Structures are given as structure tokens and as C-alpha cells.
Amino acid sequence: MLNTLRQRFNIPPRDELRAWFMQMIDDRVRIITAGLSIKELRAVFRGDPPTEKPNPRYKVITTSFVAHLRPRYYQQAATWFTHTFRLGWFTTFFFVVETITGVVLMVYYIPFPDQAYGSILEIESNVWFGELMRDIHRLGAEGMVLFTWLHMFRTYFTGSYKGPRSFTWLTGVVLLFITAWLSFTGYLLTWDQLGYWAITVGSSITESGPVVGPAMNILLRGAPDIGTGGLLRFYLQHVILFPLIAILVISIHYYKVSREHSISLPAWVEERDDIPADEKKKHTRRIDLIPDLLTHELFLVCVGIFAMLAILYFDLFNSPLETPANPQQTPLDTKAPWYFWWLQGMLKIEPAKILEGFINPVIGIFGAEVQLGRLLDSKFIMGLVIPPLLVGLLAAVPYIDRNPSRMAKNRPFAIAWGIAWIFILLALSYMGLPEFGIETAPATRVIQDLAPEEGLGPLREIPFDELMGAVETEAEGSFIVSREHLYGRDLCPDLAYIPESEEDSDDPQAVIGCPHLTEVFYQFNDRLIEAEEEGGFGTGLNGAGPQMEAVFIIQQWAHNLIRVQPTVEWIDEDGNLQEYHQIYFLHEEGRREH
Amino acid sequence: MKRVQLEIILGTLFVFLSALILISYATQETSRLAEYEVAQEAELIEFGASIYENNCTSCHGDFAQGIAGIAPCLRCEELFDGRIEAIGWEGELEDYIVSVVTTGRQVSTRAEYFGGGSPAMPTWSEKFGGPLRDDQVRAVSAYIMNFQAEALGEVAAVPPPPIAIDSSTPEGLGRAQFVISGCTACHAVSGVSEATIGPSLNGIATRAETRVEGLSAAEYILESIIDPNAYLVEGYGADIMLQTFGESMAEEDFNNLIAYLLTLTEE
Ligand code: HEM
Numbered sequence: 001m002l003n004t005l006r007q008r009f010n011i012p013p014r015d016e017l018r019a020w021f022m023q024m025i026d027d028r029v030r031i032i033t034a035g036l037s038i039k040e041l042r043a044v045f046r047g048d049p050p051t052e053k054p055n056p057r058y059k060v061i062t063t064s065f066v067a068h069l070r071p072r073y074y075q076q077a078a079t080w081f082t083h084t085f086r087l088g089w090f091t092t093f094f095f096v097v098e099t100i101t102g103v104v105l106m107v108y109y110i111p112f113p114d115q116a117y118g119s120i121l122e123i124e125s126n127v128w129f130g131e132l133m134r135d136i137h138r139l140g141a142e143g144m145v146l147f148t149w150l151h152m153f154r155t156y157f158t159g160s161y162k163g164p165r166s167f168t169w170l171t172g173v174v175l176l177f178i179t180a181w182l183s184f185t186g187y188l189l190t191w192d193q194l195g196y197w198a199i200t201v202g203s204s205i206t207e208s209g210p211v212v213g214p215a216m217n218i219l220l221r222g223a224p225d226i227g228t229g230g231l232l233r234f235y236l237q238h239v240i241l242f243p244l245i246a247i248l249v250i251s252i253h254y255y256k257v258s259r260e261h262s263i264s265l266p267a268w269v270e271e272r273d274d275i276p277a278d279e280k281k282k283h284t285r286r287i288d289l290i291p292d293l294l295t296h297e298l299f300l301v302c303v304g305i306f307a308m309l310a311i312l313y314f315d316l317f318n319s320p321l322e323t324p325a326n327p328q329q330t331p332l333d334t335k336a337p338w339y340f341w342w343l344q345g346m347l348k349i350e351p352a353k354i355l356e357g358f359i360n361p362v363i364g365i366f367g368a369e370v371q372l373g374r375l376l377d378s379k380f381i382m383g384l385v386i387p388p389l390l391v392g393l394l395a396a397v398p399y400i401d402r403n404p405s406r407m408a409k410n411r412p413f414a415i416a417w418g419i420a421w422i423f424i425l426l427a428l429s430y431m432g433l434p435e436f437g438i439e440t441a442p443a444t445r446v447i448q449d450l451a452p453e454e455g456l457g458p459l460r461e462i463p464f465d466e467l468m469g470a471v472e473t474e475a476e477g478s479f480i481v482s483r484e485h486l487y488g489r490d491l492c493p494d495l496a497y498i499p500e501s502e503e504d505s506d507d508p509q510a511v512i513g514c515p516h517l518t519e520v521f522y523q524f525n526d527r528l529i530e531a532e533e534e535g536g537f538g539t540g541l542n543g544a545g546p547q548m549e550a551v552f553i554i555q556q557w558a559h560n561l562i563r564v565q566p567t568v569e570w571i572d573e574d575g576n577l578q579e580y581h582q583i584y585f586l587h588e589e590g591r592r593e594h
Numbered sequence: 595m596k597r598v599q600l601e602i603i604l605g606t607l608f609v610f611l612s613a614l615i616l617i618s619y620a621t622q623e624t625s626r627l628a629e630y631e632v633a634q635e636a637e638l639i640e641f642g643a644s645i646y647e648n649n650c651t652s653c654h655g656d657f658a659q660g661i662a663g664i665a666p667c668l669r670c671e672e673l674f675d676g677r678i679e680a681i682g683w684e685g686e687l688e689d690y691i692v693s694v695v696t697t698g699r700q701v702s703t704r705a706e707y708f709g710g711g712s713p714a715m716p717t718w719s720e721k722f723g724g725p726l727r728d729d730q731v732r733a734v735s736a737y738i739m740n741f742q743a744e745a746l747g748e749v750a751a752v753p754p755p756p757i758a759i760d761s762s763t764p765e766g767l768g769r770a771q772f773v774i775s776g777c778t779a780c781h782a783v784s785g786v787s788e789a790t791i792g793p794s795l796n797g798i799a800t801r802a803e804t805r806v807e808g809l810s811a812a813e814y815i816l817e818s819i820i821d822p823n824a825y826l827v828e829g830y831g832a833d834i835m836l837q838t839f840g841e842s843m844a845e846e847d848f849n850n851l852i853a854y855l856l857t858l859t860e861e
Contacts (some may be wrong), residue, residue, distance in 0.1 A: 047596040114728055128623055213851040291598050299601040302608035309615045323641065324729060557657070558669075558740055558750040560636075561643060586641035587636035 029079065034064035036290075044291040057290040069251075071258040073286040078263040083158065086300060087151035088257075092250065093304050094144035098182075099243065101137040109189065111235035113228055116191035117324040124321070131319075135312045138319040141183050143308075145339045148179045156397070156418050159406030160264040166398035168261070171253040173395045178246045180339070187239035187337060188231065193453055196325030197334040198225055199234070205383035213380075214534075225327060257574070267406035322453050332448045333434035342425050345432030347383055352376040402506040442531035443550075443568040443580040446524060450566060451584050456591060459521045459564060464588045466514035467562045469495035470554045477554035481525045491518045521552055524566065560588040614718055635736065642737030645730050649718070652779055653709055658741065661776035663836045665707050665715070669741035687742075691735040697722060710779075710791055711834050768854025771847050780835065783858060792835060793827045797861040815852050 011017070022038075029038050035056050036044070043051050050057055060067045077083070108127055110119040123130040152172060155161055188199040203226070206216040222229025257263060269283045271274070286295060311317050336344045352372035360369050389532035393400075403411050431437065440448075451459040470490040473479040479491060490513035502508040529552050531537065537548045548570040557563040567581035646658065653665035660667030667673065674687065681703060683807045694720050702714035709715050718724040719731055726734070744751045769786070774777065778787035782794040802811035806825050809817065817824050820840035823832045843851075 045598070045602065047598045110635065118729065121634060125627055125634055128627075129619065131626070131630075132619060295598045295601050295605075299605040299608075302612070304604040306608040306612045306615075309612050313618070324727075519741050556752050558752055559744050561639065561740065563643070583644060583647055585640040587640050589632050589636035590640055591633055591637060 002455070007510060033060065034067060035059040047291070057288060060290060069254070069258065070289050070297055071262060073288045074263055075265055075283070076285045076287050077265045077269040077283040079287050079293070079296075080266065083266050084263060085150070085154060087147050087154050089297070089300065090304065091144055091151055092254075093301065094140045094147060095246065095250065097140040097304075097308070098137060098144060101133050101140065102239065102243075105134050105137055106239055109486075111189070111231055113191060113231055116189065116231060120190050120192075120321060121230040132351060134314065134319050135317065136308055138207055138551065139308055139311065139317050140310060142337070142339070145179055145183055149339075152176060153418065153422070157408070157415065158264060159267055159408075159411065159414070161398045162401070162404070162406055165256070166263040168256040169398050170395055171249055171256070173391065174249050175246070175253060176394075177391065178249060181217070182238065182242050182246065183339070185234045185242065188226070188234045189238065190321060191325045192320075192322040193329075193331050194320055194335065195321045196226065196327070197331055198336045198340075201334050202336065202340070202343075205379060208377055208380040209384050210380070219521055221306065227327075267408070268501070271405060271407055301466065312330065331446065331453050332440065333453070335434050335454065336432070338429070341429035341432030342429065343383075343387070343428075343432070345428035345430065345436070346386065347379060348431055348437050349382055350378040351381050352378060380423060441580070442528070442536035443570070443578075446527045446531065447566050447568065447580060447582050449527075450520070450564075450582075458523065459584055460591055462514075462516045462520055462586075463497070463499060463511075464562070465497035465499075465511075466495065466517040467494065467554055467564070467586060468556065469497065469514050470517055471556045472563075474483070477556075479521055479552045479554075481550035481552070482530055483529055489518075491521060524550075524552060528568065537570040538572050540571050541573070543573075547571040557585065562586045628711075632858045638733045638736045641730075642733035642735070642740075645734045646737055649725070650734070652787070653715065658666065658738070661779055662774070662842070663706065663708055664712045664776045664779040665709050666704070668738050669745055671736075671745050673743050674745045688735055688739050691738055692731055695719075695731050695735060696724075696826070698724070699776075708836055764850045764853040765857050768850035768852070771843075771856060775839065775843065776845075776850075782861070793830060795858055797858060799856045799859045802855075811856060812852050815855050816848060819848070819851070824847065 003431060005011075006013075012020070013422065018566065030036065033041065037051070037056070037142050040056050041049050043049070058072055061070065062068065077513050105123065108123045108130070110116060120134070121470070123134055135350070155165075155172070184199070184202065187195045189195065203217070203220050206220055209214050209216055218224065220230075220233070221227075222233050265284070266449075269280070275283075352375070354371050354522040355359070355376070356370060363370070401411070401414050403414065405411060406413055449457065451457040470479075473492045473494070475491075481581055495514055496510045496512050498510050499506045502510075528548065532546050532548045535546070537546045539545065542546045550566070550568040553565045553567070555563045555565075562585070564584045564586060565581055567579065569579045572578050646654075647656075650658075650668075650852060653661060654668050655661050655665075658668040660670070678685075678687050678690050681690075694715070696715050697719070698717035699709070699715040700713045702709055707714065716724065718726045720727050743749050772783070773786065777795075778789060780789050780792035782788050782796065784796055798815070799811060802814045805814050807816075814825070818835075822835035824835060826832060
């Protein structure tokens with residue numbers, strides 16, 4: 001019956017049919033994999049040798065567009081983890097991550113001053129996985145900057161910028177700038193106080209340029225101050241112009257590596273001639289793209305994704321979001337992101353002062369003195385003259401260092417120079433901390449530290465119950481700073497409350513008194529007294545000794561709202577009463593440590 | 595095991611772990627979004643409170659409790675219960691508040707709230723030349739709306755914070771009267787108010803004697819409160835100061851108030 005049917009419809013016998021079918025699938029697979037058969041694929045994953053001749057795994061590299069971007073092989077020693085630490089690779093990985101998450105964020109983001117901040121809130125509060133997307137994008141950005149720097153130092157210390165790789169180094173310097181600029185432009189987009197002021201301060205460097213300074217400033221910001229025009233400019237640069245430029249330059253950079261000179265071998269493998277031949281052969285053996293490099297890179301992708309997710313899941317990283325940008329109100333500390341601290345530190349150096357320090361003692365002998373402040377504008381020199389010079393120096397490294405050897409022991413000067421720069425960058429970054437070299441009046445410092453713009457700060461760590469409890473105390477929420485150290489005396493001895501973390505427990509443990517508030521108050525107390533002892537409030541009228549009084553007032557403002565007003569008053573040298581206070585409102589459901 | 599195979603196995607493991615993390619995220623996502631929204635609303639109220647503090651206390655009182663003669667209470671039933679019906683507003687109360695704050699009021703709809711004269715309440719929105727951005731207007735409205743629950747008795751009301759009163763002397767009582775009656779909305783007095791609608795009252799104790807021939811300082815002050823138009827300070831028009839203080843205050847209040855004003859000798 002079956003046979004008759006088969007004959008009737010002219011169907012070939014079963015084996016033939018099967019062979020035909022498998023052949024058809026195999027053909028499709030070869031098209032998709034650009035030349036690998038099913039058998040070959042299986043061999044690849046088992047780590048078996050190629051099944052056909054010529055090696056079909058090499059054919060892929062000429063027939064597939066994606067694969068043709070990659071090298072056929074690296075020499076074994078060049079793939080050692082301790083040689084590259086995969087730093088360049090991870091930089092590329094972060095760039096791809098940024099591109100993907102960036103496109104998602106772009107869907108929701110609105111680049112106009114009156115809507116930008118709202119759209120970020122919307123992403124955080126109304127978009128599934130919106131917070132995660134934002135966090136990954138921000139983490140990836142910091143990762144990319146960090147890894148670019150590390151990658152640069154790696155290639156510097158392994159001497160990989162020499163000889164045929166000097167152009168690669170040059171494109172790398174361009175990439176360093178592009179990476180920095182991408183993060184700089186992105187920083188403004190949240191349109192909160194943090195970003196707005198960091199970018200305002202950063203871009204104000206251009207203003208100090210002679211003649212063209214103001215024009216440059218307008219070109220960059222779109223107006224004398226950053227507004228609609230400025231935000232749009234930064235947005236377009238961030239999402240179109242510089243990603244495109246980055247793709248182009250990364251391609252050039254990587255093309256050099258994959259097509260021209262490959263990854264450098266560790267210097268000693270290349271240069272030492274006392275290595276036994278078979279060992280040398282082992283180190284220079286070819287490691288093929290397929291399967292070894294490719295599996296390794298897929299593995300790194302899995303590691304990278306997992307690492308980022310784990311960091312975010314365990315709350316080790318959070319994207320900051322402060323209050324909306326307010327051009328009228330400069331925050332106490334304008335804080336650049338950490339990878340720009342070195343630049344911020346550099347801007348605190350005043351070359352005029354330093355030169356005066358050298359010259360004046362000498363010419364002082366002849367009774368002369370020079371004032372260079374007018375002549376040498378610090379911002380201009382440290383912001384617009386020195387950085388381009390440094391970039392020039394960096395780009396010129398392969399041409400300055402003409403030493404042909406790449407081995408560390410043959411280039412002590414270059415290595416020392418590299419290490420010195422690491423320390424210089426760290427020192428400058430330290431100087432760039434907002435606290436460094438900027439004197440803030442103690443009252444301002446102590447009071448603003450209670451609720452800093454960034455992060456929670458001590459005030460927000462006090463549970464709402466304790467604040468409410470403080471109002472009911474004998475002091476009615478008015479606590480006066482005193483010079484007697486009254487540690488351990490709870491501010492609200494009659495209070496007992498169940499903290500939120502205990503509410504769901506079967507046997508909730510109440511907190512007695514208000515330990516958190518007490519702690520915060522005594523810190524406030526002690527910092528002020530300390531500042532007074534150190535002379536932070538002057539010496540009072542005619543040097544009669546400092547007179548400072550401070551009070552910490554907590555009031556209930558609505559059923560779910562508390563108003564906290566720390567106030568400091570002191571008498572200055574001329575007998576005038578000085579006062580500083582801040583008002584903080586704390587809502588029951590507001591941002592708070594849980 | 596070959597390195598390739600090891601990497602395939604470990605890689606699969608990492609994919610698996612990443613998926614677990616994502617699933618865990620997904621299960622928490624709904625509650626996270628809800629929590630975020632609550633926290634955001636709370637922050638909006640905090641933000642609104644500071645905007646209120648900086649812009650609105652001179653007329654509506656430090657505590658939004660209103661000032662007699664000047665501007666209405668913004669935390670009372672008066673606003674939350676029936677105000678929009680009375681004024682014929684069709685939409686939600688919150689939108690009404692946003693709208694009033696945005697545009698201000700050229701003329702008061704109620705004779706008992708004089709505000710700043712003309713306009714009774716200035717325009718607040720940046721769009722019409724005021725100082726506040728849209729999000730700030732929304733924040734301050736959220737702050738006012740937050741009083742609704744206690745105004746309507748759904749939660750216990752919070753008593754207004756006490757004004758520092760020295761009730762042992764007529765001057766001390768007079769100082770409190772000065773604040774309670776809303777004189778601070780128009781007159782500047784060092785340490786008490788910085789309003790500029792009316793003339794500063796610093797030094798009024800010495801100036802009062804010289805104003806009108808035949809009237810002593812105390813008599814002149816009494817006259818300026820009961821019948822402000824009888825003598826107009828140079829640079830200020832008639833009818834700006836409320837004409838009704840004479841009816842709304844007891845004689846004792848007047849005496850205290852005058853006793854207090856007579857202590858203001860310094861310019
Ligand atoms: C967006 C930033 C960058 C990306 C995506 C990138 C990517 C890469 C990649 C994938 C490699 C292959 C070798 C490895 O993984 O280490 C490489 C090699 C190299 N890169 Fe970069 N790079 C970037 C920035 C830089 C910078 C800032 C420099 C130095 C100024 C630099 C200099 C080099 C050099 C000299 C090599 C050859 C290394 C060798 O042969 O051992 N790159 N780059």
C-alpha cells in the first residue's frame with residue numbers, strides 16, 4: 001500500500017529522502033554560519049579538529065561580514081589574561097551595552113528643560129525595568145570610562161604603542177577624548193542639580209578663553225547659560241553625533257589590531273632570545289577565532305552581564321538623581337563625576353600664586369613685588385592651555401619614546417614616568433574633591449551636611465516616628481546645643497515605637513527613645529562646639545571669646561510632615577549678630593533608609 | 595576538560611544566574627514602581643513646603659493658617675469643603691489650586707481677603723512673569739492638597755506652632771496682636787516682617803508725634819489704624835490699608851498694639 005503510494009507519487013526511498021532533507025538543512029546552516037556544516041559546528045563545540053579541508057573555519061572570516069571584522073587567530077601568548085586583562089575588550093563591551101540601553105532610554109526621554117527631569121522620574125516610576133535600564137546605562141558609562149583609562153595604562157606599560165602600533169595609540173587618544181565627552185554630555189541630561197551644575201561649571205572653562213572665549217561658550221551652551229538650546233545640543237551630541245564618531249574611530253582602532261598588527265605579544269616572548277625553541281613555538285601557536293576566541297568572548301559577555309546585574313541587584317550602585325535643576329540656586333558643593341575630579345583639581349591650582357611665591361621673595365630683597373593675577377588667568381591656563389598640552393603629550397608618546405625595546409627592564413624611565421602619572425592623577429583627583437581647598441563657613445558646612453544634595457544624609461536616616469516623638473517631648477522639639485557633653489541622654493525618653501523593619505515580625509521589638517535622632521543631634525552639637533574651639537566662629541566682640549548659640553528645632557507641620565530648622569547664631573569681631581539656618585521638610589513617606 | 599567546554603558550561607551558568615536575577619527583579623517590579631510613586635509624591639510635598647515657605651507666608655501665614663484681612667487659610671475646610679462649588683469651578687480641587695497659583699488673582703473674590711491690593715495675589719507662574727516653574731507650582735499645590743485629610747477631620751489636626759509670646763506685658767501682647775491681625779503682611783518691622791506694601795513701621799514711635807499737629811503719638815497711631823485714610827503717608831494711596839480694623843478689634847487689643855508700636859523707636 002505504502003509502496004504503491006510512493007510509486008504513484010514518485011517519492012524516492014526513505015534513505016534517499018532523509019539524505020536529501022539533511023542536505024537541505026545543512027545548506028541552510030552553511031548559509032547562516034557563512035560556511036560551517038552541521039558536522040563542523042558539532043566539532044567546533046566539542047573542540048575537535050576541522051572536518052573538511054581547506055579549514056572551513058577560516059572561510060567564515062572571508063565570507064561573513066561580522067566575522068571579517070575579526071582576526072583569524074591570535075598568537076597564544078597574546079591571549080594571556082595577564083597580558084591584556086581584556087581591558088580593551090571590556091571597553092568595547094560597555095560601549096555596546098551603552099548603545100542598547102541608551103536606545104531604550106531614548107524612547108522615554110524628552111530633551112526639554114521643563115520635561116527632562118519629569119521624564120527621568122517617569123522612567124523610574126512608570127516604566128517596567130526602567131530603573132534597571134537607567135542603572136545599567138549609568139554603571140556602563142562609568143565602567144567604560146574606567147576601563148578606557150586602565151586599557152590605556154596597560155598598553156603603555158606593555159610598550160604596545162611602539163613601532164607599527166603608534167597609529168593605534170593615536171586613535172586610542174582620540175577614543176579617550178570621545179569617551180570622556182560622551183559621559184560629559186550625558187551628565188547634563190537628567191537635568192537635576194547635580195548634572196546641571198557640574199556641566200555649568202565644566203563648560204564655563206570655555207568662557208575664560210581670550211577673544212573667542214564667549215563665542216565658544218555660546219557655541220557649546222547655545223546661550224550664555226545652559227537652557228533649552230544647551231540641553232538640545234548636549235542631547236544630540238550624546239545620542240547621535242558622538243556615538244557615530246565613536247563607532248567610526250573604534251572601527252579604525254580595532255581594524256589596526258585585527259588586520260594589521262594583531263595584539264602585541266608579551267615583550268619577553270617577542271624579544272628574549274634565550275627561550276627554548278619549543279617553548280617559543282608553544283607561545284606563538286595560533287589560537288583560532290573559531291572556536292577558541294569566540295567562545296571565550298561569549299563567555300566574557302556572560303560574565304560581564306552577570307557582573308553588572310549582580311552589582312545592581314545587591315545595591316552596590318545607584319544612579320543618583322537630585323532635585324530638579326535650578327539655575328538660580330548654586331548648591332554648596334558642585335560635584336563633577338569622579339573621573340573628572342582630576343580636572344576639577346587642576347582648576348584649583350593658581351599658577352599666578354605659585355609664580356608669585358617664587359618671584360616675590362627674590363625681588364622682595366629689592367623692595368619690589370609683582371601681582372600676576374591679572375596677567376595669568378588661572379581658569380584659562382589650567383582649563384584651556386594645560387589640558388590640550390597634556391593631550392598633545394599623550395598623543396606624542398610613541399614619538400617621544402624612541403626606545404625600540406618593549407621590555408620593562410629596558411625602559412625604566414618610561415615605566416617610572418607612567419607610575420608618576422598615576423600618582424599625579426590620583427593627587428589631582430584628591431584635590432578635586434569638593435571639600436579640598438574650599439573654605440566653607442562652619443555653620444554652613446555643619447548644617448548643610450545634615451541633608452546633603454547627594455545621597456540621604458543623617459537627617460533622612462532618622463525614622464519618622466522619632467521626629468514625631470521629639471515634638472512631644474518636654475523641649476517641644478527645640479534642642480539647644482550645649483557645651484556640656486551629655487552623651488547617652490536620650491532626647492525623647494518617653495518614646496517607644498515599632499520600626500518599619502519589625503512591623504511584619506511576629507514578635508516586633510520596639511525601639512525605646514529616639515536613638516537615631518539623639519545621635520544626629522549630638523553630632524551636630526559636637527561639630528559646632530569643635531568648630532567654635534577651632535576658631536570657626538571668630539573670637540567674638542573685641543576678642544572677648546567666641547559667642548555661639550545654636551538650636552535644632554523640630555516641628556510638626558502636617559499630619560505627615562515634619563519641619564526641621566537648625567539655626568546657628570554667633571557674634572562676629574565687630575559685634576554684629578550673624579545667623580545661618582536651613583529649613584528641611586521631611587515627609588513620612590519620603591526618601592529614607594529602610 | 596577542554597577550555598572551550600569549560601567556558602561553555604560556565605557561560606551557561608552565568609546566563610542562568612542572570613536570568614534568575616532578572617526574574618527576581620520582575621517579581622518585585624510592580625511593588626517597586628508603586629513605592630517609587632509614593633516616595634515621589636512625598637518628595638513633591640517636601641519640595642512644595644519649601645516653596646510655600648519662601649513665597650506665600652507673608653499673606654497666607656507661616657503655617658498656611660491664613661491671615662485675617664489678608665488671605666484665606668489654605669489648610670482649612672473653608673478651602674477643601676465647598677470652595678470650588680462656591681466659585682463655580684467645574685474641575686478637581688487640585689486643578690483649581692494649580693490654576694489660581696499659576697495666574698494669581700487680579701481682584702479678590704472675597705472682600706474679607708484683601709491680599710496685596712491689586713493684584714490681590716500676584717501671578718506665580720514663570721509663564722506670566724512670576725518666579726515659579728510649572729513643577730514648582732505643582733509641588734506647592736501638592737503641599738496644600740496634603741492638608742486635605744486633616745482639614746476634613748480624617749486625621750487629627752496639627753495645632754499651629756506657637757508664636758513666641760511674652761504675655762506678661764502689654765507690649766508683648768501687642769507684638770502678638772500685630773502678627774495675628776496680619777499687620778505683618780504690609781508693614782516691615784525689624785525682626786518681625788519684611789513686607790513692603792505699606793510703609794515700614796521702624797521708628798514709628800518717634801515719627802508719629804510729628805505727623806499731625808495736635809495729635810500725640812498714641813492718638814495718631816490709633817487714628818491710622820481705625821481710619822487709615824485720615825492721614826496718608828507720602829507715597830501711599832488711600833484704601834490700601836484695611837478700613838475695618840476699628841470694628842474687628844477690642845479696645846484692649848488696641849491698647850496693647852499701641853503700646854507695642856510705641857516701643858519701635860529705632861529707624
Ligand atoms: C573607546 C575606547 C577604546 C576601545 C573600545 C578600545 C578597544 C581596543 C581593543 C578591543 C583592543 C584589542 C586589545 C585588547 O583587548 O587590549 C585595543 C588595543 C589597543 N588599544 Fe585600544 N581601545 C580604546 C581606547 C584606547 C586608548 C585610550 C588607548 C591609548 C591611548 C588605546 C591604545 C591601544 C593600543 C596601543 C592597542 C594595541 C594593544 C596591543 O597590541 O597590545 N586604546 N583597543
